[in-house]
Amino acid sequence: MKTINNINNIPLHYARLTNHPYGTKGEQRNFSIDEGFLTILEAAFKEIFDNCPFGLPEIVTCAGIFVNKPGQHGHGKAFDLDAIFWQDESLVTLNFINQKVLYIGVESFLRKHFGIVLNYLYPNHKDHWHIDTSVPVDYNQTSKSETLYVQMALKHIYHKEILVDGLWGRQTSGAVNEVFARLQISTPITTKVNYLKFLDITGKIAFKLCEEKNSPLNLLDNLNDVIDDLSFQDQLTVKQALNSFLDHQETSEWLTTFDESNHHDLDHIIDDIIA
Numbered sequence: 606m607k608t609i610n611n612i613n614n615i616p617l618h619y620a621r622l623t624n625h626p627y628g629t630k631g632e633q634r635n636f637s638i639d640e641g642f643l644t645i646l647e648a649a650f651k652e653i654f655d656n657c658p659f660g661l662p663e664i665v666t667c668a669g670i671f672v673n674k675p676g677q678h679g680h681g682k683a684f685d686l687d688a689i690f691w692q693d694e695s696l697v698t699l700n701f702i703n704q705k706v707l708y709i710g711v712e713s714f715l716r717k718h719f720g721i722v723l724n725y726l727y728p729n730h731k732d733h734w735h736i737d738t739s740v741p742v743d744y745n746q747t748s749k750s751e752t753l754y755v756q757m758a759l760k761h762i763y764h765k766e767i768l769v770d771g772l773w774g775r776q777t778s779g780a781v782n783e784v785f786a787r788l789q790i791s792t793p794i795t796t797k798v799n800y801l802k803f804l805d806i807t808g809k810i811a812f813k814l815c816e817e818k819n820s821p822l823n824l825l826d827n828l829n830d831v832i833d834d835l836s837f838q839d840q841l842t843v844k845q846a847l848n849s850f851l852d853h854q855e856t857s858e859w860l861t862t863f864d865e866s867n868h869h870d871l872d873h874i875i876d877d878i879i880a
């Protein structure tokens with residue numbers, strides 16, 4: 606066990622305190638960590654921030670590494686990542702719905718290094734990523750957390766109309782085949798080298814998309830996700846209001862122009878990255 610207060614000189618902060626609540630930058634703290642696990646974290650952080658358009662962050666907030674409880678935390682071999690703060694940008698994991706592309710970009714690179722990554726859609730992990738190395742890096746169709754990630758990427762990065770439920774089925778495998786063909790990656794996804802390539806390319810595409818401006822369509826997409834979390838009665842009311850806005854002829858013509866340019870941008874980015 607080793608004691609650290611930074612990773613690759615990025616200060617590690619703790620923000621789960623009354624005077625430093627979740628979502629703030631918190632305060633720097635010492636964490637005990639297994640040395641072998643630290644080496645993997647260092648490699649992961651290096652790769653994420655070498656690729657990230659915002660560069661090196663000023664602070665990463667962590668909810669815990671060595672924690673006196675069963676499982677990988679009990680050995681200092683798991684990391685709970687709350688948020689990342691760059692100079693002019695931040696990613697707070699609880700804000701996934703409004704920052705899906707950046708979130709998926711970071712997670713894609715995390716998954717290249719950690720066999721277990723539990724994210725926003727996995728039960729009890731809305732406010733942090735839990736990462737550990739208790740299983741090898743690969744894609745297993747029966748893994749709920751891995752399938753959730755793949756479905757999130759298919760939907761929010763590649764604009765496939767699919768259900769994000771963590772269950773592998775015909776719809777997901779069909780969309781995987783289409784996207785892998787477009788990215789010139791061999792199938793099946795369960796072959797490690799193919800999966801790693803998907804993670805790498807998806808991470809790079811997501812980060813590239815972060816540099817582009819959010820289009821009104823992305824904002825509408827976020828709004829729809831927020832509506833889906835409302836009670837049934839509230840959903841009806843808000844959806845009715847939103848639909849009358851969307852059905853308006855001028856609104857829909859205006860939105861169509863963004864739809865075309867969105868797909869155009871993605872195609873360009875894919876071509877650049879796989880070239």
Ligand SMILES: [Zn+2]
Pocket residue numbers: 678683684685734735736
């Ligand atoms: Zn954890």
